[in-house]
Amino acid sequence: MLKYQQIANEIQQDIEKDDLQQGTKLPVLETFMTEYKTSKSTVIKALSLLERKGLVYQVRGSGIFVRRRSRKGYISFSNQGFSDELSEFDITAKVMELDIRKPPEDVAFNLKINPEEDVYYVKRIRYINGQTLCLEESYYNKSIVTYLNIEIATGSIFDYISNALGAKIGFSDLYLHIQKLDQEEAQQLQLKKGDPKLFVETIFYLNNGSPFDFSKVTYNYQQSQFFFQSTGHSL
Amino acid sequence: MLKYQQIANEIQQDIEKDDLQQGTKLPVLETFMTEYKTSKSTVIKALSLLERKGLVYQVRGSGIFVRRRSRKGYISFSNQGFSDELSEFDITAKVMELDIRKPPEDVAFNLKINPEEDVYYVKRIRYINGQTLCLEESYYNKSIVTYLNIEIATGSIFDYISNALGAKIGFSDLYLHIQKLDQEEAQQLQLKKGDPKLFVETIFYLNNGSPFDFSKVTYNYQQSQFFFQSTGHSL
DNA sequence: CATTATAATTATACCGTTATAATTCATCAA
DNA sequence: TTGATGAATTATAACGGTATAATTATAATG
Structure with a gap:
């Protein structure tokens, strides 16, 4: 599996495992870079993937936040x-x-x-x-x-x-x-x-x-x- | 406007102006790089944007192709x-x-x-x-x-x-x-x-x-x- | 205290490069 | 002709760097 997909998966699992709530701030890019021993661009790709999947949203100058659906059964x-x-x-x-x-x-x-x-x-x-x-x-x-x-x-x-x-x-x-x-x-x-x-x-x-x-x-x-x-x- | 958005817009306008049909192959990345005097990564960003908008699809090893909707009135x-x-x-x-x-x-x-x-x-x-x-x-x-x-x-x-x-x-x-x-x-x-x-x-x-x-x-x-x-x- | 200016934080844009993987095309052999 | 082999084409992955823009925190100002 590609590195950025792997990272995206792990971040997703962390979000689900810890049941992080809507709006929870994730670590900054630097942290992910060192945690996964990879370059900035790869972290950005992973997070962009999660953003497209609707799991996070990113705010320039502020951070990366958890996005959660609020309703079950859909x-x-x-x-x-x-x-x-x-x-x-x-x-x-x-x-x-x-x-x-x-x-x-x-x-x-x-x-x-x-x-x-x-x-x-x-x-x-x-x-x-x-x-x-x-x-x-x-x-x-x-x-x-x-x-x-x-x-x-x-x-x-x-x-x-x-x-x-x-x-x-x-x-x-x-x-x-x-x-x-x-x-x-x-x-x-x-x-x-x-x-x-x-x-x-x-x-x-x-x-x-x-x-x-x-x-x-x-x-x-x-x-x-x-x-x-x-x-x-x-x- | 951002450079990659600008490039995406121009490519989109070219597709619409020339009424390119489904499956038409677009120029290769190199061509866009020289045409817009920019780096490879910026061209890739522009094309990824168009892909998310459903206007093109990219096939690794092959090229970039026009994607068109086939029905009107929707x-x-x-x-x-x-x-x-x-x-x-x-x-x-x-x-x-x-x-x-x-x-x-x-x-x-x-x-x-x-x-x-x-x-x-x-x-x-x-x-x-x-x-x-x-x-x-x-x-x-x-x-x-x-x-x-x-x-x-x-x-x-x-x-x-x-x-x-x-x-x-x-x-x-x-x-x-x-x-x-x-x-x-x-x-x-x-x-x-x-x-x-x-x-x-x-x-x-x-x-x-x-x-x-x-x-x-x-x-x-x-x-x-x-x-x-x-x-x-x-x- | 409120407002404004400044600095620090942070994600994003953009550059340029090397390596890789999928596809296509040309070549050759059977 | 068919199939296999290898080379060329092409998009993508991944690295790492500088510059920029939005936000937030801090300090200065009235």
Whole structure:
């Protein structure tokens, strides 16, 4: 692991271990430099990483402070789709369908492939703490995700892609809509037709910019509590 | 303006001016170094900024490539709340209420003040292209936002806070819920009771970590098309 | 006591360099 | 043609330094 990531991890663990409260001031840069026997720029990189992850904020001339979320029970809505840190929840999945097929037009477009090329189609229902969380339909470019089975799809497909296939997941585009459930969706989510839903289309890219997964997810509004941290800075 | 921000701006303008397509390769670092007469690290900072803004992606050993969103008509959901680049839409606001009052308990809690301290309360309806976009109730810590009036609240309150008050806006926490409209909200948004809504509570902080604005926003589901880019990296 | 000026602290910008890792491209062999 | 090998390209990691800007603490001033 890279040095600055390692340092970031250790600082994060310290924050969590000591349960440091919002606004707690961390040691100054010099201290981290000597503690980790490294250069200033590496410490800065580590802290910038933690800042992007929403764990600290830095104030020039003043110091580095702990940033904490104040509410529990929200699904974090950050870098890796939603998959980040769902470990605090009990998430399971049931695979409804899994096959190889030709993609519909919109899927082919978003995956930037021809409609004749094969894709894996996976339909799952995901549960959170025993309740239906969402209905998920995913299409994987088969020339990238060369193999899938039910066992893999029951677990984390992304872990499989990263670890077994050795592909590097890069970034993603999310498109969010608020809509009403239709009859079929309502039935599968154990809700009523016309109930609210959060509908999310996501395109996942490898780190080289190739889209490999296009997915459409319908969330149960009763479980739809999401948390998102912005970090300002730019502009 | 800082050098690396300036460079980032110019590269961004070049991308937009030339309407570079997704995947277009940008010049190599060396080129930018000589073009902008600066060091490698400054160019890297500029490009990292553009990467966080979702405009480019970098592939080690390969190059720097243009990243473009593929859909129009979505409200960007990025750093500065929603306010970023709403310039592509015609957004207006009507102020329904504006007064100084004592905060309810949840507001005092989120703004980290005592219930006896004054806050500015602003209720607005915001319109997008003539349609109701959302219903917004905001509470501003009066010891930070010392003055507000209807004229200011009709425009961008954040611009006013940044420019007139000279405060530096830092980061924010967003909590998202999908719910059903009640009678009153439905009426104000010209929708029906029971229709879906996106309900967002946001706490905005200054760059020194002080919360100055707590707001509750109810979005019209018919206008609720949001776009969000993740950048991976971390873990 | 309040206000103002000054100094100390602290994070950030920026420079320039070396080393490293991923990718791409050219070369060669089978 | 295919595959393997190695070289060139390219972004990134990491070092360490100087200069700068924001904040905070301290001292001086009225």
